[in-house]
Amino acid sequence: QKGKLNMAASDPMASLNALLQEDPKSGEAASSSSSADKEPLASLTEVDSLASPEIVICGATLLEAVGDNKKTAAVKESSLYAPHRLAGTALDDTKILNVITGPSSNHCFALTDKGVFAWGKNHRGQLGVGDDQPRNMPTLVAALSKEKIVHAATGKAHSIFITAKGEVYAAGCNKFGTVGPSVKKKQETAPKPILVPGITGAVRAACGADFSMVVTKSGALYSFGWSEFGQLGHGTDGQFNQSASSVKMTFEAERSPERVQGVTNVVQVACGPHHSCALQADGTALTWGSGGYGRLGHNDQADQWRPKALPNFLFRSVACGNAWTCGVGWRVYNMEQRPTGGGMLHMMGRLNPNKDSAMYPKPEYDVQGWEIQHMACGNTHIVLAADGSTIAWGSGTGFGELGLGSSGAKSSAKPKKVDDLEGANVGAVAAGSAQTLWLPPADAGARG
Numbered sequence: 476q477k478g479k480l481n482m483a484a485s486d487p488m489a490s491l492n493a494l495l496q497e498d499p500k501s502g503e504a505a506s507s508s509s510s511a512d513k514e515p516l517a518s519l520t521e522v523d524s525l526a527s528p529e530i531v532i533c534g535a536t537l538l539e540a541v542g543d544n545k546k547t548a549a550v551k552e553s554s555l556y557a558p559h560r561l562a563g564t565a566l567d568d569t570k571i572l573n574v575i576t577g578p579s580s581n582h583c584f585a586l587t588d589k590g591v592f593a594w595g596k597n598h599r600g601q602l603g604v605g606d607d608q609p610r611n612m613p614t615l616v617a618a619l620s621k622e623k624i625v626h627a628a629t630g631k632a633h634s635i636f637i638t639a640k641g642e643v644y645a646a647g648c649n650k651f652g653t654v655g656p657s658v659k660k661k662q663e664t665a666p667k668p669i670l671v672p673g674i675t676g677a678v679r680a681a682c683g684a685d686f687s688m689v690v691t692k693s694g695a696l697y698s699f700g701w702s703e704f705g706q707l708g709h710g711t712d713g714q715f716n717q718s719a720s721s722v723k724m725t726f727e728a729e730r731s732p733e734r735v736q737g738v739t740n741v742v743q744v745a746c747g748p749h750h751s752c753a754l755q756a757d758g759t760a761l762t763w764g765s766g767g768y769g770r771l772g773h774n775d776q777a778d779q780w781r782p783k784a785l786p787n788f789l790f791r792s793v794a795c796g797n798a799w800t801c802g803v804g805w806r807v808y809n810m811e812q813r814p815t816g817g818g819m820l821h822m823m824g825r826l827n828p829n830k831d832s833a834m835y836p837k838p839e840y841d842v843q844g845w846e847i848q849h850m851a852c853g854n855t856h857i858v859l860a861a862d863g864s865t866i867a868w869g870s871g872t873g874f875g876e877l878g879l880g881s882s883g884a885k886s887s888a889k890p891k892k893v894d895d896l897e898g899a900n901v902g903a904v905a906a907g908s909a910q911t912l913w914l915p916p917a918d919a920g921a922r923g
Contacts, residue, residue, distance in 0.1 A: 574903055599648035623638060663829075796852030850904070
């Protein structure tokens, strides 16, 4: 029932064959009739149009100190444990178009009608503001003021920007090739965005910890950066012997964008720190990279160096967290059948370290029946916007990332509603290493 979370217990060892017996009304099973017109199941992710959107945040605010054990107490003390409006900043006189962060990131971007604004950790120049000093408040990325930025993505210490002209810019650490070939090989940082050659018609991007993915309007997928686990999808992990007289193995970055073979008509791409997931327009999801904890969904823990399709599942949206992948979609009898309903959330990998990993896509029954509009994965948590509610859960979330309030749970193995945002039609969500961003209308119930 919508409006109430379904907390019914389910057998974690249920087989895929048992899932085939699900009632089609649940969104799990496929329609028995195939689609003659082959209309796309999946499309580019879009931000819902809101008249007066505002940024609402929770979690760590001292982002440059996240991960520094000596500063953990200071991070917790300054964290926001309930959703708060990001007010009294340079964003006050702008119209917010989108909010950006990622599971490997402690920095954020706001895309607005007056340019791109950045804040958070900046030790490698990843904010693109021309230096390596952190920003606690949104700061205009002046170097991009002449460009209309339609999308952006964040890695651990680098960022990608997509222009309306389909060009790709990058800023931050280039030690692993994440900024592309335009900088000198020994120049480890690019504190201002620079053009990445070799890609035209770009529309979307995603970043892992040390690599980047770019989708073009023709549905091609390009990647560059570090490939130690095969996460670039080029059929190699980049390992080679750098010594002619002895065995001295190392890895080489791929600085120039290269097209990922084996995927076509790509409309979405998502990255965890060391793995990738691409979604094709027909609903086929393909995963590759680090396979630990079963995060690729192929019923094993092997790394995959090339995209490998998830059989018997179709999806309409996908996302990646630290050690898991999730998608909203359907278990199907065969890949030619068109599913009915809105689908339900499936997860593979490990979100909760106290539970067994899901080695293949398993349904998240606690949110069954909810129409999920937006989804984001952080380092240790998941956030959903569904039917006028926001839902969050995760383990090890010590900085208020879930937004459940100072007196509420700091972490939760089960999905929970974020009460302060109940009833708000959230237009976008983004989840970082230790922070969550929402884009609700201005009359949402967040705190000032």
